[in-house]
Amino acid sequence: MRIDLPGGAYELREPVTWPVPDGPAASRVVYAAAHVVADPLGDNTPGSPAAVDWDATLRFRRHLWSHGLRVADAMDTAQRNMGLDWAATKELIRRSAEEARAFGDPAELVACGAGTDHAPGADDLKAITAAYAEQIETVQAAGAGVIVMASRQLARAAAGPEDYHQVYGELLGLAERPVILHWLGEMFDPQLAGYWGSRDVAEATRAFLELIHAHPDKVDGVKVSLLDEEHEVGLRAALPEGVRLYTGDDFNYPSLIKSGSHALLGIFDAIAPAAAAALRALDAAEAATGEERERLLARYDEILEPTVPLSRKIFETPTYHYKTGIVFLAWLNGHQDAFAMVNGAQSARSLTHLSEVFRLADRAGLLAYPELAVRRMTALLAVNGR
Numbered sequence: 001m002r003i004d005l006p007g008g009a010y011e012l013r014e015p016v017t018w019p020v021p022d023g024p025a026a027s028r029v030v031y032a033a034a035h036v037v038a039d040p041l042g043d044n045t046p047g048s049p050a051a052v053d054w055d056a057t058l059r060f061r062r063h064l065w066s067h068g069l070r071v072a073d074a075m076d077t078a079q080r081n082m083g084l085d086w087a088a089t090k091e092l093i094r095r096s097a098e099e100a101r102a103f104g105d106p107a108e109l110v111a112c113g114a115g116t117d118h119a120p121g122a123d124d125l126k127a128i129t130a131a132y133a134e135q136i137e138t139v140q141a142a143g144a145g146v147i148v149m150a151s152r153q154l155a156r157a158a159a160g161p162e163d164y165h166q167v168y169g170e171l172l173g174l175a176e177r178p179v180i181l182h183w184l185g186e187m188f189d190p191q192l193a194g195y196w197g198s199r200d201v202a203e204a205t206r207a208f209l210e211l212i213h214a215h216p217d218k219v220d221g222v223k224v225s226l227l228d229e230e231h232e233v234g235l236r237a238a239l240p241e242g243v244r245l246y247t248g249d250d251f252n253y254p255s256l257i258k259s260g261s262h263a264l265l266g267i268f269d270a271i272a273p274a275a276a277a278a279l280r281a282l283d284a285a286e287a288a289t290g291e292e293r294e295r296l297l298a299r300y301d302e303i304l305e306p307t308v309p310l311s312r313k314i315f316e317t318p319t320y321h322y323k324t325g326i327v328f329l330a331w332l333n334g335h336q337d338a339f340a341m342v343n344g345a346q347s348a349r350s351l352t353h354l355s356e357v358f359r360l361a362d363r364a365g366l367l368a369y370p371e372l373a374v375r376r377m378t379a380l381l382a383v384n385g386r
Contacts, residue, residue, distance in 0.1 A: 016365030083343025111145035
């Protein structure tokens with residue numbers, strides 16, 4: 001099957017049928033950070049309250065659970081701080097946790113972001129702590145796990161590491177079960193520059209580790225999105241025993257997961273079938289020895305290697321627009337009826353960018369229904385005068 005794309009005609013490969021696993025991976029704890037599906041008939045113009053297609057949004061979470069992945073919800077992939085307002089976020093948390101009950105314990109299957117975005121005027125530590133506490137209570141009341149997200153308000157108000165320790169120390173005291181701490185780099189959100197009290201990553205890391213070592217029983221793990229493989233490996237080794245490192249590195253995830261990181265990744269929203277297959281190969285490899293182990297590790301690499309160029313394209317600078325590519329692939333694969341996003345974010349990437357995402361997704365075996373994908377891509381090209 002062929003399609004005329006900007007840059008020339010492209011011949012699609014034969015579609016790949018990925019096996020559906022019978023449960024979650026055994027060797028790693030893996031979350032896919034999930035997007036929300038916009039109501040294509042709703043007013044999702046920039047600055048408007050989010051209008052969400054709840055049926056499609058929950059259907060996509062069932063898709064992720066069916067591949068043995070946990071869901072990280074109400075995070076940056078769901079356009080927190082970029083169009084998903086607090087009213088829609090609260091509804092998402094409630095609905096996602098309730099939907100998870102059909103698959104198991106929502107506290108195990110879904111973890112939701114708690115931040116301070118509903119209180120943009122919070123400008124001191126007391127107000128910021130109260131804003132965080134409200135969102136943590138919302139997540140816990142729904143029965144989901146808690147991910148303590150980085151706060152733009154705290155980044156502005158904190159004078160140094162001690163202020164972060166004060167706020168987070170109080171928040172960890174509110175946690176009913178261990179939480180995930182999220183360190184989101186400024187490439188994902190420029191307003192988070194200098195988080196943990198320093199623009200020097202080594203200094204910030206020391207402050208971060210001091211907090212974790214002071215509360216190891218309250219921290220399930222840390223989700224690090226700095227796109228720095230060497231830093232992540234060093235941080236992973238420095239964590240207290242029992243505290244997981246959830247890689248958020250959408251550039252280097254295959255090697256980091258293979259070497260011992262767990263995962264909480266936006267790209268797993270788009271590559272769930274391949275990710276699940278690779279994780280099964282890794283499970284089998286870690287139970288094997290000798291040549292069989294090497295064969296299975298090679299299979300893991302074979303599956304994930306072609307997904308890396310796709311991920312690096314989706315997450316290219318400006319990285320925070322990666323959600324557009326994630327939603328684009330969900331549309332191509334029939335998970336939603338329209339290429340529409342809250343806050344009008346479908347316009348955040350160019351046609352040439354999306355065309356390359358199409359090519360790379362096909363090369364990775366991630367266009368499940370080529371005829372549908374070609375039909376939708378052709379329609380998008382036509383609308384844009386191609």
